[in-house]
Amino acid sequence: MQLTQEWDKTFAQSDKVDHQKVTFKNRYGITLAADLYLPKGADQQKLPALAISGPYGAVKEQASGLYAQIMAERGYVAVAFDPSYTGESSGTPRNVSSPDINTEDFSAAVDYLGLLDYVDRSRIGVIGICGFGGMSLNAAAIDKRIKAVVTTSMYDMSRVMSKGYFDSMTAEERSAGLEQMNQQRWVDAANGEPTMAPPGLPDPSQLTGEEPQFVKDYVDYYRTPRGFHPRSLNSNGSWTVTNPLSFMNMPLMTYIAEIAPRPVLLIAGENAHSRYFTEDAYKAAGEPKEMMILDGLAHVDLYDQVDKIPFDKIDAFFGENLK
Known part of the structure; x- marks a missing residue:
């Protein structure tokens, strides 16, 4: 794999952290590309480690890499990976996702971290952002090696795709959507490749002002220099x-x-359109569990607003639970 070696992140490089590009395979033979962030001088120590991914449709050069670098500054070995079929990771066709394979991606990252000489494999946690929050919870449920899990701005992608936002999809709408995608399979099979959906987010110049606030927030992050990344x-x-x-x-x-x-x-943020996913996950989870609803914050604020993301709390949580 030809991985980009220059610093092409959406955030500045820290002088407190060593960084390197790495790869590892998941259980399906897909090679995942990742950024490994190490506290300087980590080689002589057995450190706790974190596997990090998300948001859904993002790459490791965006929010997950930012989280990984900041947690490495705080003493963790942190790997931010591109999910299968996206970014610099392998897998064809491109630009597809799977609740099973993307759950496995977290476990593959745990495999990788647990083989590093300077990682204490009994002290591995995960962080899932946005749609990979749901995947990280599913991974923790099935992978007992994951000792603690944090999600921020969590989406349950299976729920939102199958039921719509706020479970508003009717049975008729669900059936019609399945019928449309089922018919599309014949088109794709005849063409020998999948058809790509239209871009999900407009250019900022195309916004009319009538869009939901969360769409404007997504555009402000993904489609402007704040968070744009070509992959x-x-x-x-x-x-x-x-x-x-x-x-x-x-x-x-x-x-x-x-x-x-x-x-x-x-x-989750108080004003996040996705807040209900976090609240319902909290109700369903067993003890011990904690939920933080942050005053005044929206969904995208937890992608890159380092003065608002509660890194002190995240650090303390892992510090207590990755002993």
Whole structure:
């Protein structure tokens, strides 16, 4: 794999952290590309480690890499990875996602971290941002090696795709959507490749002002210099038309209670349109669990607003639970 070696992140490089590009395979043979962030001088120590990914449709050069670098500054070995079929990771066709494979991606990152000489494999946690918050909870439920999990601005992608926002999708709408994607499969099969959906986010100049606030917030992050990255689906591309199929009847939160007795910290903004995913996950999770609803914050604020993201709390949570 030819990985970009120059610093091409949406955030400045820290002089407190060593950084390197790495790869590792998941259980399906897909090679994942990742950025490994190490506290300077880490080689002689056995350190706790974190696997980090998200948001959904983003790449490791965006929010997940920012989180990883900041947590490395605080003494963790942190790996931010591109999910299968996206970014610099392998897998064809491109620009598809899967509740199963993307859950496995977290476990593959745990595999990788646990083989590093300077990582204490009994002290590995995960952070999932946005749609990969749901995937991280599913991974923690099935992978007992994950000792603690944090989500920020969590989305349950299976719920939103199969039921719509706030579960507003009717049975007729669900059936019609499935029928449309089922018919699309014949088109794709005849063409020999999947059809790409239209770009999900407009250019800022195309906003009319009538869009929901969360759409404006997404555009402000992904489609402006604040968070734009050329390999990010949300910045510069789209998913396949049939991408939702794998999420339509594969609910990610089914086994969330089985994370217990390992701890969960769920963080969301007070004004986030996605807040209900976090609140419902908190209700379903077993003890011990914590939920933080941050006053005045919206969904996208927890992507890159380092003065607003509660890194002190996240650090303290992992410090207590990755002993």
